[in-house]
Amino acid sequence: MKDDLLDIALKTIEKLKGRIDQADVFLERRKVISLEMKKSSFSQIEVSYDEGLSVRAFYKGGRGFSSCSPLIEENIDKVVESAIALARSAQPDPDFKSLPSAEEGKEVKGLYDEKVAELSPNELVDWGKEILESAQSVEKTAIISGGISSSYVEFAIANTEGVAIEDKRTSIGAGVMVILNKGEEVASYFDFDQARRLQDFNPVDIGEKACLQAKEFFGAKQAPTGSYPVVFSYLASSGIVGAIAGAAIAEEIQRKRSYLVGKKGEKIAWEGLTIRDLPLIEGGLASSSYDGEGVPHKELTLIEDGILKNYFHNSYTAGKAQEENTGHASRGSYRYGVGISPTNLQVDLGDWSLDEMIKDMKNGILILQTSIQPNPVSGDVSGPIDFGFMVENGEKTYPLKNTMLGFNMLDLLQKIDAISRDYREEPGVKMPAIRVQNLRIGGGR
Template identity: 40%
Template sequence: MSELLDIAQTAVKAAVAAGAEFADAYAVSGRSVDVGVENTSLRDSEVIRDYGVGVRAFYRGGMGIGTSQSLDHGDVTECGQTAAEMAKVAHPDPDFVALPDPAQAPHVEGMFDDAIAGLEVGRVVDWCRQAIEEAQAIDPQVRLEGGAALSVGSSALASSTGVALERSGTSVSMTYQAVVLRDDQVGAYFEYDAARQMSDFVPAGVARIATEQALRYLGGRSVGTKRLPLVLGPFAASSLLSAIIGSASAESIQRNRSFLVGKQGEKIASELLTITECPLVPAGLSSGGYDGEGVPKQQRDLIRNGVLTTYLYNSYTANKAGVANTGHASRGGYGGSVGVTVSNLQVATGDRTEAELISDIDEGLYIAFGGLQPDGASGDISATVDFGFKIEQGQLAYPVATTMVGSDAFEMLTRIEAVSSDYRYEPGIIAPSLLISDVQVASGD
């Protein structure tokens, strides 16, 4: 048993000894190295060691939470006791049944890479230096901001029902925003790459693409107020779809605050839309064999041919609804709270490329990035096209400015006319583009 699991179990025992009827604890320890670029120059470099433990305790169903950034035995014990005291202050909750029992969780390969864990900071600095050179080769006056980071972390989950799980992971990432100027015009864009294995990480080209794209965004113009077909690029499409999937949280459904209440098993989208959650992809960015409560995860369709197949359950909401737990409890860190999350989403692709979809449009709007997430309660969408292009005669004609989209989640979903055959791939994630017909656009004349 590792030291981290011992810490988690110590916290659980302390909570139970202090009167908790159920308890679980999540202990985390990690190290990250982050090298920053600002004003097209290396700026800073930091190494962060962070660790802590979060404890949930239950007394008559009421939940108490304690967290500590110290892993000293005395502090961990006190943290467990505090959680139990908090649980006794909370009101009894008859809908709480129990924490999950231990279960055999699948092992996901490739989540830890010794090559990342052993990386020297000098290598990360080199990536950043090369990124600056790449960007300046495209535009000597470019303003580049961002950097590269790696992280190595371990976690342990223990509960009073006997869950005792540990895992370790690595990640590496690079993100840049490029800003270019021509007279009074400003163009900006961003690009990134992220991976859990060095072999999946391609730092070369990230800053170059950001700079090339920034040049395309010089001279944004208005498009007028009218209804137009939209093509959502991979970023815009995945942010819309991820937000809609997030609204299927059973907690939000049971609390009657989601626009997806009553929609399980219903057709909510064009039959062209199928979204599969793939948590077991080796080395996937969001892969994992078990959820934040130790429940095994499995591949499943979340939307199949336009039908919402399931809500997202954790142990509390599954017990409350009397259904099987889908293993969607999230635990972002040692903060103690457990939410709901999905892992890698893969959207089923169509027959035609994004370029072919655009080529059929006489007048439309291409959205590379925009705040398209619907309001979680109403489903309404009122979003700025942060980065996009006017489509004219089948081509991306010019970048747009001060242009907004007004719609709602169901309108956007049901008007999906095509899913592209090409897509952006991140380890475990498939994000194609979407063609959506007849959406309200507001903009200057």
């Protein structure tokens, strides 16, 4: 079945109309080429082709979801019938108001690049060689693993209320993990680069960067238990921003599963903190004209001068709250249903340099990367510092191991006291560093 995806989508909608209250359909074809790197060489090239569709049907608000691959006529009929039957077995949901109707979105440039769509495995191998060489130029004995992957996706979304869109996307990314051994000691670091367009993809020096950074992690020690100011460098701070946004998802709020319940309009953070969601940035990794239900994307302010301004909605949560739909419905692939997710999250830049923040803190902790996984309900965080350093008298002194952070997200937000003007940029987002006063660190006695 090589028809245009939107045609198939519209034909599928015709099969659903009249048999159910409302429905939408999502169709997808995807080709992925990836090169795997292991033990400082290449281990495998993978070429995969996937296609499928899913239907969400609504009956008195009750929801049936069915998905199938591959895209063949009999599967389409099967999915239509099963989604209808499931929706009729679900219970009526008065909170469901309606799927969105058709509305024109703004065009976003730079999300598809023919040069990426047509990449051959050969070109991936060439980049791979450069990445390996760049890491080995720093340390010959480095153990390097990782990979490079390019993908091309075409998809269509249609619903019974008139939404009918189709689009295509490309993406390319490389990641590298460097491990260094010195006697019994091991040091490691990870770096990456990703883009939608070839012009934004510069992976060659990630090997060198990861290797140089890994070298600094020899001689790691536990920090003494105590309270310290903490600088979350670019990648670590973006983890914090992502965690806050995750708690502002309307589904989590409405189900009372978030520490941001009831906080809209309140000052939850330091007045210097402003976070925006920018879905229309050219070439942005999370950019697109429409959300996963076909609602036009627009900019949204999450936090302005420390005040929580908005929650992220899809059509269901917006209808339930009787608020404007912010257009944050997300779809992972045809296999999964519709969720809610932010797009490109941008923190307004501050006026410090990262170096000034570190010097000014005198004694504290600098974190390069760490995974912030708050208990979504309470906002409590208790986790390790994955890659960090002790700072004494304004200077990095030793790398950390086996050192834990403990704080509550709401407390952390109030304790922010500086944001950097310098940043790390990935397509669609500039990530500044953030400094927080007085966090509890669990380490040695």
